[in-house]
Amino acid sequence: MEQLVAPTSKMGVDVRHTGEAGTTEIKVSAQNVDVFYGEKHAIKGVSVNVPARSVMAFIGPSGCGKSTFLRCINRMNDTIEGCKVTGNIRLDDRDIYDANLDVVELRARVGMVFQKPNPFPKSIFENVAYGPRIHGLVHGKADLDAIVEQSLRKAALWEEVKDRLKEPGTGLSGGQQQRLCIARAIAVNPEVILMDEPCSALDPIATARVEELIDELRQNYTIIIVTHSMQQAARVSQQTAFFHLGILVETGSTEFIFTNPHDQRTQDYITGRFG
Amino acid sequence: MLGTALLLILGMSIVAFIVGRASGRRFLRASGSSIHSLPSYHGLFVAVWVGVPALVLVLLWAALSGTIVDSLLLASLPDSMTTGVTGAGLDLVLSEIKNVAAGLLFGEPRPEIVEAAARLNRWDALAGWAMVVVVFALMIVAFAVARTRLAPRFRARNAFERWLSGLMIAASVGAILVTVGIVVSLLVESLAFFRMVPIGEFLFGLNWEPQMPIRADQVAGLGAFGAVPVFLGTIVIATVATLFAAPVGLFTAIYLVEYASERVRSVVKPVLEVLAGVPTIVYGFFAVLTVAPAIRSTGNSLGLAASPNSALAAGVVMGIMLIPFISSLSDDALRAVPRSLRDGSLAIGATRAETVRKVMLAAALPGIMGGVLLAVSRAIGETMIVVMAAGLIATLTINPLDSVTTVTVQIVTLLIGDTAFDSPKTLAAFALGLVLFLTTLLLNVIALRIVNRYREKYD
Known part of the structure; x- marks a missing residue:
């Protein structure tokens, strides 16, 4: 049995873990992470381990810090003025806040999909080719074509757009745009994909397609998804972490969190008493 | 009473x-x-x-x-x-x-x-x-x-x-009528001019010597009204100004939007606004007393013959005047690019410079283009700097180190001194004004269309 979570955090908050880990390899490991927005203490002593090639869901009420914590993992919080992150986050045992680490390289390894689909105002092809181009992953047109096709196929979008790759990405429907953004993220061949409420702007059918896609991507990628929908967490994730007021309350396998939570707050949230 | x-x-x-x-x-x-x-x-x-x-x-x-x-x-x-x-x-x-x-x-x-x-x-x-x-x-x-x-x-x-x-309808109708009146008066005088000088000669003639006798006892040239050298001078100076102002203004805007901290921005923005508030005649002094001599001595030391009132001096100073204009419009355009696009690019691992170049500029380009075109139309219509810093003789040249004259300068000189409003010399000013008006109107219309189309996209 794998110890997924440190039993107690620096803040003295008791973090329990429930159930068993499905895999043994740990991809992302966070220890005692605190985040401050100026004076505001947004994340308090969060420690969590994310197993490789599985889906972990972050759930919790609005403003609980789950998106903030997600953005620590590819250092997107660096782009916000006045945001300070302390503690230790390791990707494959390498400290990602190490001064020697190139943030560009980190973000190539840890991709991100946002709440609202944000395709660039370029063609579908250019949207996917953007990452491979800036990272110099391709040599020649044929190579690039292959990567674009492969990424779009992985994002389950190829069949829909193969005849109009030159058309602007902003002209697609919301669900297609989000899958385009997923294709864009996987085109640079990341190891981890962070998804910040990827379905909150989509209708139920588009949501179902994206969830299906997440399930397929799990074969090759480590996925962390922030979601407001507990049904979604239950459907797509193997691990679940419950955040409340900046604290990681409880984490464990999704099945156990949803059927047999230890903490009263988790129980209350899951049964819909607050949130 | x-x-x-x-x-x-x-x-x-x-x-x-x-x-x-x-x-x-x-x-x-x-x-x-x-x-x-x-x-x-x-x-x-x-x-x-x-x-x-x-x-x-x-x-x-x-x-x-x-x-x-x-x-x-x-x-x-x-x-x-x-x-x-x-x-x-x-x-x-x-x-x-x-x-x-x-x-x-x-x-x-x-x-x-x-x-x-x-x-x-x-x-x-x-x-x-x-x-x-x-x-x-x-x-x-x-x-x-x-x-x-x-x-x-x-x-x-x-x-x-x-x-x-x-009451409000009356006020707006009044404003429109005044505008129409101005245009009509310009048109009427220009038509009077074109009755004396053929329109083809005015638009395509290569020789501009408008000083002609208005009384029998005056000694002056015969008068030649080919406006091409005058418009060429305007184009040279406006081009120099735009080539100078557009990159500086754009880079300033990029720096302010993407790189500057809140503290730097709170200093730089007001300073730029001061630059925008300097009266053009002060820019004129600056051009005549500082920039023109500097360009002349630099040119001479490099073995280039620079005229004392070179197009380069007037153009550069006009460019300085346009910097705050371009930077503030580009700033608006860049700021209007949704944050999500910027985040999307950064999250793939693009650097800031790559994000600015490939995503932000691409998305903001129409707004920036509109701003530059508005600046060009201002440069073409600008009068005071060129009256002080540019020359009076219409030379057919595109060398920025030569002295050139502009449309606005010619209008001013044609209407100064002894004037009779039935001689081609005076009426030529109205014809020049009409063409100038049509040019800037066209530029403004194009610029505003570009800016508006771009606004529809993100709001």
Whole structure:
């Protein structure tokens, strides 16, 4: 049995873990992470381990810090003025806040999909080719074509757009745009994909397609998804972490969190008493 | 008399307002809440009925009474003074009478003139009093009519709103009419010019020497009105200005939006606004006293012949003037790019510079283009800097180290000094102005269309 979570955090908050880990390899490991927005203490002593090639869901009420914590993992919080992150986050045992680490390289390894689909105002092809181009992953047109096709196929979008790759990405429907953004993220061949409420702007059918896609991507990628929908967490994730007021309350396998939570707050949230 | 009439209108309107409001309050007391409009609307309704028609009448009277009195005066003069005298001569007689009437005596005026002047003063006073009496009568009638319409269920609010919207329509129509008037006057004078100089010669001629004699005893050239060198000079200077201002302004905007901390921005932005507030004549000093000599000595030390008032000096200083303009418009355009696009690019692992170049600039390009085009149209129309720093001789050259002249400079020089408004020399200024107006209008229209199309995309 794998110890997924440190039993107690620096803040003295008791973090329990429930159930068993499905895999043994740990991809992302966070220890005692605190985040401050100026004076505001947004994340308090969060420690969590994310197993490789599985889906972990972050759930919790609005403003609980789950998106903030997600953005620590590819250092997107660096782009916000006045945001300070302390503690230790390791990707494959390498400290990602190490001064020697190139943030560009980190973000190539840890991709991100946002709440609202944000395709660039370029063609579908250019949207996917953007990452491979800036990272110099391709040599020649044929190579690039292959990567674009492969990424779009992985994002389950190829069949829909193969005849109009030159058309602007902003002209697609919301669900297609989000899958385009997923294709864009996987085109640079990341190891981890962070998804910040990827379905909150989509209708139920588009949501179902994206969830299906997440399930397929799990074969090759480590996925962390922030979601407001507990049904979604239950459907797509193997691990679940419950955040409340900046604290990681409880984490464990999704099945156990949803059927047999230890903490009263988790129980209350899951049964819909607050949130 | 005009002052008295206006004061009278103001006073009467206030009285009308008070009376109307009192009626409104009486209705309110008598019928309670079933009154349609607030008492103050009853007051305003009566006040506009009294004030507005009277004001219109006074303005019309003031505009027309002069002409009517003049023609009466001319008719009253003895035949010996008016027979055989035409247009300009009659004007001369009239202005002499008016001078005498105002007490300005030059030498010994003829007795007929003195007599006419006395008559003029008498008639003016009469006309003034007549106006006051007529306006007063009109206000009394309007007051009576408006009061009879007041009632508890009378929609005074709606009626007042109609007056108000009428007022606003009148204001905007006035503004449009003034613009049309300016364009028409430009057109009429230009057409007069094109009757003397063929339009083809003006637009395509390569020789510009507009100084021609306007009196028989003057010594001057024959006059040549080929505007190409003048427009070429404008284009050279505007190009230098844009080439200088566009990159500097754009990079400033990128720095402010993407790289500068809040503290730096709070210093740089106000400084740029100061730059935008410097009067153009001060830029002119700067061009003549600092930039032009510097360019000349640098050019000489490099073995290049630079004219003392080179196009480069004027263009660079004009570019400095345009920097805040371009940077603030580009700043707006870059800021309008949604944050999600920027985050999306950064999250793939693009650097800031890659994000700016490939995503932000691509998305903001229409807005930036629009800003640059607006700046170009300002550069073309700019006058003061080039009057001080550019040359006067129209040379057909695109060398920025040469002295060139611009359209605006030529307009200024053509209208300075002895002018006669029937010679091609003077009228050429209007033709130049017309072409300049059409050019900047076209640029503005294109720029605004680009900017607007781009706005629709993200809002």
